[in-house]
Amino acid sequence: AQRVTQPEKLLSVFKGAPVELKCNYSYSGSPELFWYVQYSRQRLQLLLRHISRESIKGFTADLNKGETSFHLKKPFAQEEDSAMYYCALLYNFNKFYFGSGTKLNVKP
Amino acid sequence: DTGVSQNPRHKITKRGQNVTFRCDPISEHNRLYWYRQTLGQGPEFLTYFQNEAQLEKSRLLSDRFSAERPKGSFSTLEIQRTEQGDSAMYLCASSVDSYEQYFGPGTRLTVT
Secondary structure, three states, rough: OOOOEEOOOOOEOOOOOOOOEEEEEEEEEEEEOOOEEEOOOOOOOEEEHHOOOOEEEEEEEEOOOOEOOEEEEOOOOOOOHHHEEEEEEEEEOEEEEEOOOOOEEEEO | OOOEEEOOOOEEEEEOEEEEEEEOOOOOOOOOEEEEEEOOOOOEEEEEEEEEEEEEEOOOOOOOOOEEOHOOOOOOEEEOOOOHHHHHEEEEEOOOOOOOOOOOOEEEEEEE
16 A cells, blocks of 8 residues: 655754754655645645655755665755655656655754 | 635534535646545545546545546545534645645645
8 A cells, every 4th residue: 555654743943054854654656745845834846756856945856775774864954844744656647645744844 | 717616614513414626727737636634644545536537545534425527627525424523724735746746835724
C-alpha cells in the first residue's frame, strides 16, 4: 500500500542552523514526490517536486530510492521558513498521498 | 482570477443534516481534487475530476458523500446525514497537470 511517513511532528531550530525534514514513502512503482508548505494563515502551496531537481527558497530534496526517502534540506534556516511542511506522493497520475506534516519552527 | 475559491468558509450543522460545499477552480484548470483534513493530519484524498468526469474516488468515501462537477467548471461536495466524525477541513485544489495543485482556503465543517 502507498504510504508517506513524516516522523517528526515538530522541528525547532535556531536561525542560521541547518534543517532537515524527513519523509519516507512506501510505493511499489516509480515514485513522484513533492513537498508542499503552508505558512501561517495561508493556503497550502507547492514548494518543490523531485522531477524538477530545483532549489526553491534555498530548499532542496533528493529522492533516495534505496532508502525510500525524500528528505527536505536547507543549509541555513531563516525565520520566514517557519511553517507546516507536507511530503506528498503522486500515485497513478491522479491521487496524492500526503504525510501528516512537520511543523518547522525557526527561532531567532 | 484570484485563485481557487471555496464557499462557505465555515459551516456548523447538526448531526443528521445535509451539507453542500462549493469549489470554484482557477479558470481553464481541467483537474479538480477534493481532500479532507483533520487536526494533526495531512490532506486525505477524497476524489478527482478531469473536466466533468469523476475519475477517482477514495474507498474511504462512504455513500453519504457525493461530488459533482457539471460542465467541468465549479464542483460541489455534498455530505448527507452528517456525523460528528465528518467534522474536518474540506479542501479543494485545481491544476492543469498532475504536478502542481493550487489549493483553496478550505471549508471548515463542524458537526454538533
